[in-house]
Structures are given as C-alpha cells and as structure tokens.
Amino acid sequence: MAEKIQSQLSRMLNKVSQKFPQAEEPTVMTDIHIRINQETGDVMVYDDDEQEITRIVVDEWIDNQEDEKQFYQKAAKTLRQLLLNDGFGSSMGIIMPYSFVLETETGEHIDELFIADTDDTIIIGGAFMENLEKDLDDFMKHLMED
Secondary structure, eight states, rough: OOOOHEEEEEEHHHHHHHHHHOOSSOOOOOOEEEEEOOOEEEEEOOOOOEEEEEEEEEEGGTTTTHHHHHHHHHHHHHHHHHHHTTTTSSSSSOOSSEEEEEETTTTOEEEEEEEEEETEEEOOOOOGGGHHHHHHHHHHHHHHOO
C-alpha cells in the first residue's frame, strides 16, 4: 500500500495509543475494533462498548473496485505491520489480553490482526496462524500412530 496510506493509518493508531496511554496498573479492559468501509474509505476505531475512539478517511480507498477479500487482506497486512513495527500493539494501557480486530463497516469479523497476551507474548494473526489447526491435527495424528 502507498506510503500516504501507511502514514494515515500510523497517525490513526497513534491516536488510539494516546487514548490508552501505558500505565503501570492498567484499568481499561477492551479490544480495539478497526472497521473499514471499502466504498467510502472510512476507517473507524471502536472499543468493545461501541464507543468511537477515532476515525479517518483514506482517499485512495474511496470507491475501491478491488475484490473485497483482496482489499481486506492488503489492509490487514498493512495494519499488522504498523502494529508490529511501531510498537503500538504491545505498549498500550489496556489490561491483557487484548486484541486488534479488523472488521467490515457493519462490524463483521474479518481478521485478528494482533493479540497482546502478556508483556512478553504477542501473537500475530494472518498467515502466521493460517495453518495452525492443520499442523496441530497432523501432530496429533503422528502422536497417535506411535
């Protein structure tokens, strides 16, 4: 995705992290829901109580004609990279575990972007987790054969 889009999304994530500054004893318990509207370019961020944290419009996404699945895969990849590279995901003042979830504009779950479970455990969604169930099934099958 273009550098301009990354910059806009990075500023948006900065606003989210400012809303939940790092604290020695976090008191907030929530996940972060990122909703994207492929037609309008709106990117809205909510907490578990449906309270809007911030929103932006990505002009390059307005009237995007790309296949919906491909569009959301690209958006997820960019958001995941920003969460990892800039340390947004693991440095927030939210009680762990918490996650960043990508959703459609109507709140339909698309992808788990990032899960912060403890100070030293961070789980990345997407391709990293893609074949986990199959791998576990294969492992169990191998164990049962022995």
